[in-house]
Amino acid sequence: MNLDRLAQPEIVTVTQAVAVLEQSHGVVGAASLPVLAHPDLRPIVDAQLDEVGRVVIEHRDADGEIEGYSSGYTDDIAEQLAAEGLGVLPPLDRAIVALVLLRCVAMPAARGQAPRRWSAATPVKLARLHDNRFLGNTVITEAVNRLHDQHVLVNGRAAGIRPGPAFDRLTASQRRRIEEDLLILAAPGDPVVAALNRQRSQGGPS
Amino acid sequence: MSGMRLTAARALARDTVRADEMPVLAGLDPSLWRVVQTSAGPVLTLTDDLQLHAAALTGLPVVRLSRTQAKTLLAVLIVTATGAAHPYPGAVASVDGVLAVLGGPGMGPQAIAHAKGALNKLHAWRLAQLGRPGAEVVTADLGVPVRVGPAVALWSGPWVSELMTLVGHLGEHRRPK
Numbered sequence: 417m418n419l420d421r422l423a424q425p426e427i428v429t430v431t432q433a434v435a436v437l438e439q440s441h442g443v444v445g446a447a448s449l450p451v452l453a454h455p456d457l458r459p460i461v462d463a464q465l466d467e468v469g470r471v472v473i474e475h476r477d478a479d480g481e482i483e484g485y486s487s488g489y490t491d492d493i494a495e496q497l498a499a500e501g502l503g504v505l506p507p508l509d510r511a512i513v514a515l516v517l518l519r520c521v522a523m524p525a526a527r528g529q530a531p532r533r534w535s536a537a538t539p540v541k542l543a544r545l546h547d548n549r550f551l552g553n554t555v556i557t558e559a560v561n562r563l564h565d566q567h568v569l570v571n572g573r574a575a576g577i578r579p580g581p582a583f584d585r586l587t588a589s590q591r592r593r594i595e596e597d598l599l600i601l602a603a604p605g606d607p608v609v610a611a612l613n614r615q616r617s618q619g620g621p622s
Numbered sequence: 623m624s625g626m627r628l629t630a631a632r633a634l635a636r637d638t639v640r641a642d643e644m645p646v647l648a649g650l651d652p653s654l655w656r657v658v659q660t661s662a663g664p665v666l667t668l669t670d671d672l673q674l675h676a677a678a679l680t681g682l683p684v685v686r687l688s689r690t691q692a693k694t695l696l697a698v699l700i701v702t703a704t705g706a707a708h709p710y711p712g713a714v715a716s717v718d719g720v721l722a723v724l725g726g727p728g729m730g731p732q733a734i735a736h737a738k739g740a741l742n743k744l745h746a747w748r749l750a751q752l753g754r755p756g757a758e759v760v761t762a763d764l765g766v767p768v769r770v771g772p773a774v775a776l777w778s779g780p781w782v783s784e785l786m787t788l789v790g791h792l793g794e795h796r797r798p799k
Binding site: 418419427431432434435436438439440441442443444447448464466467469470489490491493496497502503565567581587 | 628630635636650651654682683684746
């Protein structure tokens with residue numbers, strides 16, 4: 417949808433929304449972006465982001481109301497970029513991220529206390545990550561610091577480590593895929609995992 | 623999947639635009655997107671007037687530099703300043719020059735370590751560039767060349783010349799009388 421058809425104030429509103437979504441690190445409060453609740457202008461923001469393979473991500477509170485927004489790659493584009501190796505973390509860093517997600521997301525979820533937003537999960541202490549026997553403490557600590565600088569994790573030092581604002585840029589489908597990966601990692605013999613693996617090998621939805 | 627969507631997404635994910643992608647990206651709406659030449663190659667970014675700064679950042683979740691990182695970036699701007707209204711591309715200086723601005727011989731080993739750590743982070747965030755363009759992984763050690771990084775090329779708005787006026791005053795102030 418071309419911006420030329422809009423009046424100047426509307427162009428400013430739409431382009432500012434794209435600018436805020438693309439330059440913020442984390443979830444922008446819904447009150448800061450009223451244009452995203454506007455029935456006529458929201459599709460234009462969506463279209464502008466889609467031109468570069470991006471999408472608006474809505475974050476909802478416990479009552480299901482939209483509390484904020486972020487932007488991220490659309491599912492088809494994210495899949496293609498990952499297939500090309502663009503933005504893919506090296507194996508060691510992926511392992512550290514998996515450890516943090518297991519402690520901050522998967523384990524609380526198994527207790528019925530899933531964080532509403534991963535970036536707001538209860539942090540895990542660095543010492544708990546050091547419990548991992550296959551990776552040395554120094555290697556783990558260096559990876560945590562590196563991932564903190566990349567905004568993948570937040571290293572709150574004494575407060576602990578939690579998923580970072582990069583996770584706020586994942587769509588619901590991309591988060592679900594990671595949740596399934598965590599399940600496969602934690603319980604490879606589970607019948608649900610067997611079904612998931614079957615579904616994936618048949619190219620079904622994940 | 624349209625070619626432009628994927629090309630633009632690749633350029634954003636990679637942080638640089640390849641030469642063969644330029645004609646495709648020319649089709650993007652110019653009121654939103656532009657390609658800027660930097661020392662790391664062309665970069666796809668938002669237009670000048672959409673680069674958020676100052677009051678526009680109020681209330682938004684953004685990454686803020688720590689005090690040491692901000693002071694170190696200011697020192698980089700001082701040692702690489704050429705008197706131009708924009709800090710990019712600036713002059714080539716060295717880690718020694720940055721440390722001299724931050725305190726020189728008066729700095730203790732811990733302060734030097736913190737400043738070098740801050741320089742490494744600024745390098746990772748492309749606000750400063752250590753070593754020569756395209757060099758292997760370089761860390762902030764004495765003698766290593768420093769210049770402003772490609773992310774500085776994206777700075778725009780009146781605040782940039784105001785900042786450089788301040789940098790000019792600071793540079794003048796520290797010059798021996």
